[in-house]
Amino acid sequence: MTLKQTLSLLAGLIVASPVALAEPEVPVNLPKFKEGQYVHHAPTVEDLKNDDSINPELKKVILKGRDMFMNTQQFRGKYVFNDLNCKSCHLGEGRMNWSAPIWPAATTLPDYRGKNHHVNSLEERIAGCFSFSMNGKPPAYGSDDMLAMVAYHQWLAKGAPVYEKNIGGRGFSHLGREAPEKLDFERGKAVYQENCAICHGENGQGQRKDGEVVFPPLWGDGSYNWGAGMTRVFTAASFIKNNMPLGKPGSLSDEEAWQVANFINSHERPQDPRYTGDVKETREKYMNFHKYTNYGTVVNGTLLGDHDNTGTKPFLKPDVLRPRTFE
Amino acid sequence: MNSFLHVTLAAVLAMAATSASAAESGNPDRGATLATQGDGSGAPCTACHGADGAGNNAGGFPRLAGLDADYLFKQMVDMNAGKRTSPVMQPNIDNFDEQQLRDLAAYYAGMPVPKTSTATSVDASVMAMGSKLVNEGDWDNYVPPCSTCHGPGNHGVGHVFPAIAGQHPNYIRSQLQAWQNNQRNNDPNQLMTAIAERLSQEQIDAVAAYLGSQNATNP
Numbered sequence: 242m243t244l245k246q247t248l249s250l251l252a253g254l255i256v257a258s259p260v261a262l263a264e265p266e267v268p269v270n271l272p273k274f275k276e277g278q279y280v281h282h283a284p285t286v287e288d289l290k291n292d293d294s295i296n297p298e299l300k301k302v303i304l305k306g307r308d309m310f311m312n313t314q315q316f317r318g319k320y321v322f323n324d325l326n327c328k329s330c331h332l333g334e335g336r337m338n339w340s341a342p343i344w345p346a347a348t349t350l351p352d353y354r355g356k357n358h359h360v361n362s363l364e365e366r367i368a369g370c371f372s373f374s375m376n377g378k379p380p381a382y383g384s385d386d387m388l389a390m391v392a393y394h395q396w397l398a399k400g401a402p403v404y405e406k407n408i409g410g411r412g413f414s415h416l417g418r419e420a421p422e423k424l425d426f427e428r429g430k431a432v433y434q435e436n437c438a439i440c441h442g443e444n445g446q447g448q449r450k451d452g453e454v455v456f457p458p459l460w461g462d463g464s465y466n467w468g469a470g471m472t473r474v475f476t477a478a479s480f481i482k483n484n485m486p487l488g489k490p491g492s493l494s495d496e497e498a499w500q501v502a503n504f505i506n507s508h509e510r511p512q513d514p515r516y517t518g519d520v521k522e523t524r525e526k527y528m529n530f531h532k533y534t535n536y537g538t539v540v541n542g543t544l545l546g547d548h549d550n551t552g553t554k555p556f557l558k559p560d561v562l563r564p565r566t567f568e
Numbered sequence: 569m570n571s572f573l574h575v576t577l578a579a580v581l582a583m584a585a586t587s588a589s590a591a592e593s594g595n596p597d598r599g600a601t602l603a604t605q606g607d608g609s610g611a612p613c614t615a616c617h618g619a620d621g622a623g624n625n626a627g628g629f630p631r632l633a634g635l636d637a638d639y640l641f642k643q644m645v646d647m648n649a650g651k652r653t654s655p656v657m658q659p660n661i662d663n664f665d666e667q668q669l670r671d672l673a674a675y676y677a678g679m680p681v682p683k684t685s686t687a688t689s690v691d692a693s694v695m696a697m698g699s700k701l702v703n704e705g706d707w708d709n710y711v712p713p714c715s716t717c718h719g720p721g722n723h724g725v726g727h728v729f730p731a732i733a734g735q736h737p738n739y740i741r742s743q744l745q746a747w748q749n750n751q752r753n754n755d756p757n758q759l760m761t762a763i764a765e766r767l768s769q770e771q772i773d774a775v776a777a778y779l780g781s782q783n784a785t786n787p
Contacts, residue, residue, distance in 0.1 A: 267762035269710045286704070333707035439728055439756050440717070448726055450719040451786065487712060488762040 270491025271339050271483060274409035281408065283336035283344055283397040299392065306393030309386065310335055310343075313375065314454065320386075322554035323376040323511070324447060324454040324463035330374065330471060332484055336397060338410025339483040339490065344398035345411050347391075355529055356470075359565040363391055368561050373469040376511050376552050378559040413470075413479040418533065420474060420499045426541060429504025432497045436486055437505075445508060460508035462552035467513035467545075473533035477502035507540045511552035514562060520546045594637060594667075599675025602668055610660030613672065622682040628738035631784065634681030638727035640673035646754035653751040686736050686780035690773075698778025701771055709766050714779070717759065721786060722779065728756055734784025737776035744772045 274280050286307070289300060309316070311334065313326040328334065335343040350363045367390050368379035380386035440456040441447055447458035458464045470476050482498035483490050513536065517523045524537030531537060536546040551557050606612035617623050621633030632640060644661050646652040661669070702722070705713040714722050717729045724731030732740065746752035747764035755761055767775070
């Protein structure tokens with residue numbers, strides 16, 4: 242870490258603690274950044290408004306992208322076929338470390354991705370989120386909507402070094418990929434009922450008010466599909482550990498986070514868009530991904546993912562999901 | 569035999585479910601009477617919360633009309649149990665039994681929401697700070713926007729997250745301070761404690777002023 246980064250980190254901590262004198266009852270317990278990691282402080286909307294170096298037209302487009310990100314449900318039935326918004330998983334406007342901040346996609350792509358075995362662009366990465374996490378169909382490459390999303394990502398990355406990969410608070414993986422404990426459905430259910438059900442409902446259905454989703458569904462047709470990164474138990478575990486319950490990051494033990502992640506991801510959800518027509522075959526074909534999910538495994542006597550249900554989405558796979566060969 | 573048993577069992581279960589819900593739901597007409605009579609040892613509800621349940625800002629008495637019945641019931645139970653400290657309120661409800669508290673909750677929940685909001689004379693900069701905190705939050709200090717839990721327009725969600733838009737600023741301020749000072753410990757999972765204790769006094773004033781200025785009802 243450079244001196245400048247250290248100072249700005251310290252400044253951030255001071256600003257962030259107006260009531261720092263008394264020991265908080267509910268502390269914000271986030272992991273420590275590792276030595277040598279790049280720690281980014283993504284700009285705020287206020288920064289954008291005050292930044293004279295950014296063309297007013299670009300500001301408009303960035304804010305359009307932000308609006309799409311915060312209220313993705315405005316595209317329900319067009320790009321999105323479940324109850325989620327981008328901000329449902331990328332908390333804090335996509336800016337926050339430990340909450341899968343979205344700006345690294347702008348500084349680390351194009352790059353090879355193991356999920357689809359080829360070099361991906363930023364647009365393609367965003368398309369992945371729409372196809373899996375939003376159970377939808379992405380805005381067309383090069384379209385105004387896609388450009389607006391790209392602009393929002395890239396602006397959030399302002400000042401970050403291109404191709405720096407050692408990034409503090411990136412993604413959802415700090416608990417590692419392998420569950421340290423034996424995962425038990427009933428144990429996860431107990432953690433869920435104690436900590437999650439009050440907002441997300443006894444049956445993971447979430448809660449709506451006045452037609453708007455307030456607390457997103459965690460399984461079922463309104464949630465992410467079987468191809469979403471969040472179906473991987475380790476991804477959900479790290480997300481939960483550092484972000485849930487909302488406002489109480491780090492309040493669950495690692496073990497509780499793993500157990501409840503496994504419980505949530507042991508329920509049905511819309512089909513993986515890569516489905517071949519056979520769940521076992523699909524699991525085998527994408528084993529590098531599904532070895533971390535419960536898809537195609539038997540939980541409580543039911544083979545998960547053994548269905549043709551695509552939720553409210555009237556198709557299985559958006560055309561945009563296709564291999565690249567560069568030949 | 570088997571199907572007969574099923575039908576009988578289903579009928580018994582249905583009856584049990586009906587009688588259980590009857591015992592749990594309040595009677596708003598009885599609640600109306602109780603609200604004007606009081607519990608025998610203190611002031612009647614209407615003395616502070618008004619005949620229309622609108623409360624008032626000067627006394628810091630909250631609007632009750634149209635709030636969720638289960639939420640109202642829980643608050644009164646928690647006050648009597650000491651989980652929510654209110655020296656003003658508690659002596660007025662400590663003689664009510666559980667059914668009477670449910671009746672009162674049902675009465676106030678069924679009242680029309682007053683359309684008014686509470687305007688306060690604060691600087692535009694205070695209102696701007698309140699608007700930003702309420703609508704965008706302060707994520708760098710891990711304060712999400714209020715509507716994340718209190719719902720669209722901050723009109724409340726379900727039994728747990730009350731409507732706060734249009735609520736009186738003095739009441740909102742006193743409650744946020746009560747969470748900070750351990751006078752209020754009845755929020756499920758400490759979800760509100762976490763947020764309240766991260767707010768500065770200045771931010772509390774701003775949030776209270778802004779929320780008070782918002783419409784309690786949908787436009």
